[in-house]
Amino acid sequence: MVTIKDVAKHAGVSVATVSRVLNNNGYVGTETRKNVMAAIEELNYSPNEVARSLYKRGSRLIGLLLPDITNPFFPQLARGVEDEAGRQGFRLLLGNSDEDIEKEMDYIQTFVQNNVVGMITATNHVDYDMYQSLDLPLVLLDRTSSSYPAVYADGREGGRLAAETLIKKGAQRVTLVKGPAHVKPAVDRYRGAMEVLGEADVDFSVMSTTSYAFEEALNWAEELFQKFPETDGIIASNDIVGIAIIHEALKRGKNIPEELQIIGYDDIPQSRLSYPPLTTIRQPAYEMGRKAAELLIQRIGQPQQEHRSIQMPVELIERHTTRKDDQE
């Protein structure tokens, strides 16, 4: 049987260096790393032996649960988590719950069975018993709860900023698209926007929606113009819905932004590709993911530490679905 000593000898490095490469902790130069990996391959050194030792010492695995991998906001979060975890020598197991509580519980079980050392979740069911019985460091991402540390963007301020922007740019009949009620950040931004609209000298309407799915976005857009044909300013529940609203508005021959202004939420990569490109409130998704990994890894190191949460700022990204100058 090939041993770690054989690999070290073959690569011309110490056993400690091979171990560092295998366990991904401590510094190893790129060239050395390559030599060690080459030796592992050439000698056909079995990672299963490594697995057994890892199994004894505890893994370096982190579980990440997303509610909907097809919403482009979440892959951005995931990349942030992945990059920071990788930088610190941790690997990611990714689960997509599809907003399904059974799938969510299945993934949590899979994570635990595979000895993850911590978990990050961006789903909507953290109040379930399953989480409370977990004996693992847990960080919420894009979600908040009094029970767990969390990394999230300032949704209330985001909602305020969206409404303030439309009003400042002269919208008089605003329509606010309210996101799904079970998604906490959607509720936050709804409340923020309502605060501003309630104090402003404009007419406004609220349209409730129940999902962010691509498949339904065009239906929401159509319904919006049927219900509120005279609207001149729309605060979309997110960018997907915002892009669908641009589609429907152009189909109906509306001039954007002269006749109708639209503002989205998230700043997904697609938003700059629409025509006109979508003005939106940016959540720093990648950075949020990075911070969540950082926070989790801190907790893995010091589980007794009091937990803290991190609120990230949002930002107005002005593109061409809002007017350039204030036109009251």
Added chain:
Amino acid sequence: MVTIKDVAKHAGVSVATVSRVLNNNGYVGTETRKNVMAAIEELNYSPNEVARSLYKRGSRLIGLLLPDITNPFFPQLARGVEDEAGRQGFRLLLGNSDEDIEKEMDYIQTFVQNNVVGMITATNHVDYDMYQSLDLPLVLLDRTSSSYPAVYADGREGGRLAAETLIKKGAQRVTLVKGPAHVKPAVDRYRGAMEVLGEADVDFSVMSTTSYAFEEALNWAEELFQKFPETDGIIASNDIVGIAIIHEALKRGKNIPEELQIIGYDDIPQSRLSYPPLTTIRQPAYEMGRKAAELLIQRIGQPQQEHRSIQMPVELIERHTTRKDDQE
């Protein structure tokens, strides 16, 4: 210590039923399943004990490697893999290689260390040694190779269909956007389109590109109109680039589809949201993912079986960036 017997008693079912729920094999009714899960939670039965037994018997984990989680085509593939794997009682570990060979090798190592029973990969480096030394069933997804079974769509036919469609609808000065050379299906569809263009009575140009990244799509679009301002029919390398081309064309005041026709590739969910909505060649991404999981699980059961590959059909999805009738 709580045992599986305690759980069975508490839930009012047999030990065999609890075991089926825990291992996710064999039929268990939804109601029964819920009762068992509730009993597990109430008694705080530790999944780690389950883990130990699973570890002995072999896991039910499948590793899935994607090249770029932010390209909306891949989350669709992943959902197909996930749903079929789940249906058959397998769980997924998902890795995103970000087109980075080191990350890819790291993930493979993580998968092996966590005792996956098989792997599906949609990345571009399957010819590397790392794969050849893997002692695991492997299925390629959206990729092909003579060494492994694969599930892929008919790229050559897709390329042909895109070119035939534009020509049939009267395009006279076609521009073919060639996708990244290291992505095998991009090369297939390029070749298919070239076959048709070479035989047709039209002028055409080829523009080479090196990525599908959202961040660069608008640059490709801009470059295209600088180089080929007179084009009246564009075969985009994929839908992301197609949507960026719509953006750039409208910005330049072109009438779509009267003056300029555009056809994409993939049929990602975003393509119906653009305005005008994008005509495209559909790859059945979700179904491809499902088939890959099916094929892999067959191989896990019968590793000695000769390997086979599955080619899936592509389909023209006519929307509004091509003309309604043939106008020669």
